Amino acid sequence: MLASQSNWIFTYKDDENARYSDIENLPYSTIVKQLLWQRGLKSEKEIHDFLQPNLENLHDPSLFSTIESAVNRVEKAIELGESILVYGDYDADGVTSTTVMVEALREKGAMCDYYIPNRFTEGYGPNKAAFQEIHRQGFQLIITVDNGIAGTEEIAYANELGMDVIITDHHEVQEELPDALAIIHPKCAEDYPFKELAGVGVAFKFATQLLGYFPKKFLDLVAIGTIADLVPLVGENRVLVSYGLKEMATTERIGLQALKKQCSIDGQVTEEDIGFRIGPRLNAVGRLQDANIAVDLLLATDQEEAEELVQYVQELNKERQKIVANIAEEAIELLEQSGNTEEMDVLVVAKEGWNQGVLGIVASRLVQTYHRPAIVLAIDPELETAKGSARSIEGFDLFKNGMEHKDLFTHFGGHAQAAGMTLPRKNIEPLRKALDQQAKTILTEEDFKPQLKIDATIPLKDIDIAVIKELEQLAPFGMNNPKPNLHIEATPIELRQIGATKNHLKVKLEQAGTVMDGIGFGLGAFFHQLSKESKLEAVVELQINEWNGIRKPQVFLKDLAVSEWQLFDYRGQQSWLKHIDPTCSDQYFVYFKENLYQDVIDAVEARQVIEEKKTVNALYLLDLPNTLEELTFLLQKVESSRIYACFQARESSYFTTLPTREEFKWLYQLILQRQFFDYKVDAPKLASYKGWKLEKIKFMFQVFHELNFVTREGGRIIPKQSPEKKDLTASSLYQSLQEQRKVEETLYLSSYPQLKAWIDQQLNTGAVPEEEMVYGL
Incomplete structure (x- = not known):
């Protein structure tokens, strides 16, 4: 098993x-x-649409309830010469959203720039200090991409400063919506059919409505952000990504060409190329420093500049990998030191000095290692705050359960499987206890095993x-x-x-x-x-x-x-020691014959006596038992899902042919007629005459002697007169050889299916089978 x-x-x-x-x-x-x-997909049309994605199946952007107000405001800003700022996010979805929006605005003729908050000093989403600086620089309109839906206070502050804000976002909607000029969000638009767009998908929809045509040239960016953000690849997302991957293969973006070259991507581009090569590199920038560099790369128009930026991004990604490995190692060490990881249904680990930008990846590593929801926090000792990320397992909704304790957070947002948060340091332990208690009421033992x-x-x-x-x-x-x-x-x-x-x-x-x-x-x-x-x-x-x-x-x-249960057949193989499972902690080595394999016995700490019933992962049988009953008894005492037959049979009795009754009768009649048998002289002659081995003749006389049929006088064997009648089976020597042959034939010379069937019967019934069943006849 x-x-x-x-x-x-x-x-x-x-x-x-x-x-x-x-x-x-x-x-x-x-x-x-x-x-x-x-x-x-249960109709021919649904299957056709799925297998042959078509741009015609995309929904009209005008179905977003306030998108026309947003377009009108942008056009007014262009007409009045106002400055527009695209306010983005630092992950791959955020930087592609920013790029799409900036390119659309510039094509429209807008005076625009972009800003991505610093993950470490400002955190995710809108913040008042940034808005104040944006206002100071003379911007009149802010367009958020891939963020903003949770920035109620910050949007109100922007309004106070006299700036208008258009929100384009896709994250979970919270209890109160911001008072923005327009909110372009699939879950805030009752008439918009598809609710699972990525941030870049929402930005693309707004760009389409703004430009008045379908900007296919943006689909390469849409594919990157959509795949990297792990939104469902169905419906509109499937169409956008399918066409976006094709667009990626022939992209004219100098920055993407350089990035593809760095990733050794040539020709067709797959979702795995995005998910494992391009996405992580774009994410690495914002994880370690200013994500504006990633936008600069995607917007690059100069070949030399693009190659320099790609090389810089590559170095950041290598550094990110090292940092993740170090923090993950420290996090696991902290959890193991606590000594009760098996009792914790939600893992919360925090430490000063950790890089906030990679904590989501570390949390994912912990989920993979322990298969429990994990929160990883970096502590700021000066501010007495903790900031970090969380990842979850399928049965535990992070956003829903986290929102039930929103009073513990300074900031909190995310999805069912991933979340980001900031909280006072003093609230770390209360949060751990609260979420752990929730998990204990929600999760079952099966939930802690990967699905x-x-x-x-x-x-x-x-x-x-x-x-x-x-x-x-x-x-x-x-x-x-x-x-x-x-x-x-x-x-x-x-x-x-x-x-x-x-x-x-x-x-x-x-x-x-x-x-x-x-x-x-x-x-x-x-x-x-x-x-x-x-x-x-x-x-x-x-x-x-x-x-x-x-x-x-x-x-x-x-x-x-x-x-x-499994049988591992190493009979007659001297190399079976090489197959011992080094990862198995509970292995049982058993031998039956004292000192027969002393070198092996010492090497694996084998034992001969079975004290009590026990269950082990692996049972190794080092040699043949003296009787089949011995092995049956062992199999009833030691339960194991893996049994290793390592029988070596160094002193095989099988080829010492067991004499037949007729052969015993013939030899006894011979010595009765001759009245003596000189073993040294006559045994070699008899062996030559009958074609018998000397061991066979010796064995037959030993049986005669044990049954008291013969006696010795000097070097001669003399038959006894009128001995007591006894059956051959009364001889312990005869019985022993019979049993040895039976053991060897059943356990050593049988085929794999025969041996497995015999052991299986012992495990199920404990009964020794009939001889016909043993031999498989």
């Missing part, structure tokens, strides 16, 4: 009886139709390049449209650890005659926990592996499980 690392949720089980009658005739494979159905949703079960024979190409039509993947997780059942016929540190797993899987390669990054430890002959279950993604021009399907392993 091998437990999965994640909690597998078979989403399709809820709907497995559905016939997909409305889409049965569509020209797609069964698995693709099932996945489309799972995603709520892995499975879309479908698929046989290996159905996995081919054509199906994988069909599945690729579901891209771009992301929130609410994840890469399909498929469930397979197969038997590993090859297992290898790969990578410099052997931390990856390479497998060859077989199911009903179909063989397929699989790769599992970070799953190298499973090498010692998987038996080649045990049927396993796996959650996989499908891939096409190309090597030397040959393309073939393979599975990308995300998690593994084995539902029954």
Whole structure:
């Protein structure tokens, strides 16, 4: 047995009886139709719109309730020659939103500039000091992008200064809306159908309405911000990102060209390129210093300037990675020192000197490590405040639960899975206790295990390049449209650890005659926990592996499980010691014959006596028992999900053929006729005549002697006259050899399925099976 690392949720089980009658005739494979159905696409039109995103399916920006007021105010500002400031945010969504808005305003002829608050000195969103400086510099109109919906007091202050504010945002709406001239926010617009736009998506909508045409040239920026901000990639977001990725491939933006080159992106651009290469680099700027540099890069028109900025961004990203690693290590050390991480349902860790800009990433690391909601705070000892970020697990809504304790915060905002906050230092412990108590009433034991949703079960024979190409039509993947997780059942016929540190797993899987390669990054430890002959279950993604021009399907392993106990067959292999699982903390090594394997016994601290019943992760059987009953007794005392048969049978009795009754009878009649047998002289002659081994002849005479059929006189063996009649089985020597042969045939010479079946029967019944069952006849 091998437990999965994640909690597998078979989403399709809820709907497995559905016939997909409305889409049965569509020209797609069964698995693709099932996945489309799972995603709520249950008509031909819905599927067509999903698989073939079209700009015509985007909603009209005029559906935002106050967007016309916003456009009119911008046009008035342009007409009057007023200065407009775009007030952005320091993450990838914020800097792309800022770029879109600035470019649209400049194209419209506006006098504009942009401002992104410093994460460390000003924090997220509007602040009065910045607004005061903006007013001093003569700006009459502020347009917020990717922020502003929570800035009630700050917007009121801007109004007092005589400035108008247009808010474009997508974050959670709080109890009171700011008194802005216009609020362009999908969740504040009753008539706008799609509520999940990213900040850049909202800015793009405003830019479209402002310019009076569809500015396709901005879609590369829209794709970056939308993917990086982890909003659902469905509906309008799917359309915008699909076209945006195409626009990225041929972008004319000098800054993006330089950034793509730095990221080694050439040709087609994928959502993974954005999520793992471009997005993190743009985010790194605002995490460590002034995010205006990222906007400068995206707006760059000079090749040399763009390359210099990209190099600077690259260095910042490297520095960010080091800082994250250091803080994560310190945070884990602090949590472990507390000694009660298993009792805490919400983790809160704080320290002076931590870089505020990377605390969200650190919180994510803690969630991955402990699978609990995590809040990471940097303490300012002068102001006696703490500021930081939080990340959550699926069952705990950070925004909703955090808002129930808003009195503890100076500032708080975010989403269900991510939040940012500032609070007095004295409130850290009350916050931890309050959220921990809430979590204890909401979360169950299952919630603390990573959730892995499975879309479908698929046989290996159905996995081919054509199906994988069909599945690729579901891209771009992301929130609410994840890469399909498929469930397979197969038997590993090859297992290898790969990578410099052997931390990856390479497998060859077989199911009903179909063989397929699989790769599992970070799953190298499973090498010692998987038996080649045990049927396993796996959650996989499908891939096409190309090597030397040959393309073939393979599975990308995300998690593994084995539902029954496993037998590891190292019989007769001297190298079994190399296969001991170094990650297993509870292993039990047992031997039956004193000193037979003393070197091994000492090396692994093996034991011979079983004192009491116990459960262990791994049970190693080092040698053959004297009887089958001995092993049955052990298997009833020690329960284990993994049993390793390491039998070496160095003194095998199997090939010392057990004489038949007729052979015993013939030899006894011979010595009766001759009345003596000179062993030294006659045994070699008899061995040559009958083709028997000397050991066999010696054994037969030992049995005769034990049964008192013969006696010795000097060097001769003399038959006794009228001995007591006894069956051969009355001889302990005969019984012992019989039992040894039975042990060896059952445990050492049997096939893998036969040995597993025998052990399985002992585990289930404790009864020694009939001889016919043992031999599999």
